[in-house]
Amino acid sequence: MADAMRGKIGADAGMVGIYTGGAWVAERLHRALGLATPLGHLAVTLHRDDFGRIGLHRESRRSQIPFPVDGREIILVDDVLHSGRTIRAALNELFDFGRPKAVRLAIMAERGARELPISPDWLGAKIEVRPDEDLVLSNESGRLRLAMVTRP
């Protein structure tokens, strides 16, 4: 995926990964692309659209964007694209920090069943998953592993 992105990204572009899985993927991409701006992180809890149904998640991680967002090209990174609702929340969160010039989306794996008009600019893989299964990225001391897990 880094190969596909190389040359398509401005020199001062900023990258942000969505907690948790997206942050791990973003670390890899950030390193592979050798971006000059430090990596940022987004926590989307405060903008989730299911607060009215399931309430507040206990979340100790906070959004940290160590560069000005205003006028900058932003590469948003997540591990799995499913409904698109996390990305919607992440966009809202990102815009709380400023007005980016453009936002591009890099996704490691898409499982289908999108519910919003959100599509990745770069996609690692498309994976067919049954509705009762989840695609879960785990990090075992630095080794990322994508697995299909049947929902309990």
Place this chain on the structure above:
Amino acid sequence: MNNNLQIGPDGSLRHLLSTEGLPAEMIRRILDTADQFVSVSERDVKKVPLLRGKSVFNVFFEGSTRTRTTFEIAAKRLSADVINLNVAVSSTSKGETLLDTVYNLQAMDADMFVVRHSQSGAPHLIARHVKPGVAVINAGDGRHAHPTQGLLDMYTIRHYKKDFSGLTVAIVGDILHSRVARSQIHALKTLGVPDLRVIGPRTLIPAEVERLGVRVFHDMAQGIKGCDVVVMLRLQNERMNGALLPSASEFFKCYGLTAEKLALAKRDAIVMHPGPMNRGVEIDSPVADGPQSVIMPQVTFGIAVRMAVMSMLGSP
């Protein structure tokens, strides 16, 4: 008073009436949640949509500009609609009862009441009578409790001292009339502070306060020795003319926090005050503005803590 009202059968926060009876786990959850909101206040856009479409009624039967404002800011940063009612000068003066006022506001589809009242227990009474799903926050009732102040003080202490288990904390001044002191004492005991002290003249320390697990000092120099945290309370002007105290200057001499007295505490001790301060009565200006004072951060953290409480109460 029945504090079980505060926690629902599923363990979630339903009302916030007092820090008394609030389990340590719930206090920690509130403080952890507040962490997220501290960062919201540092952004360009200081607003998140968690309480969009909810109505928060600030019902103040007793005047208070500061507390009402911080609740208003907290609710607005959560995108709630905020309605401020200064009931002290409206309905009750026309003879309406407390519960009738509340039922009327409930009929206007309130989701949350923030209540201040000069009578201890008024917020409890309201909490017992509102519809399920409507939450009540006590913003100070009589001499009883001021739980969000107590919680923001816990947040401040945790921010600077990290851990409660080795701390020596002193609360100084008018303990007798202070709902803030009571809320602090319950929360500090629950969080496991091993050495909790109250310092003040005999006339301003409640009888049998030792039963709450505090040590009583009438000598400031003795009490402040070795403290990690010094909490100064406001000496309410209206108490000074009565029989409880000879004069404000006499009080300052004995219990006012000066640089000399603060030097007896630990070198890295922090100084707190719930505001509004009476400079030259309970605290000397150089201390209030000095490097050990965390009085202004308390105000900032107070908004995050109130956002945390409101968002937890707004959860289904």
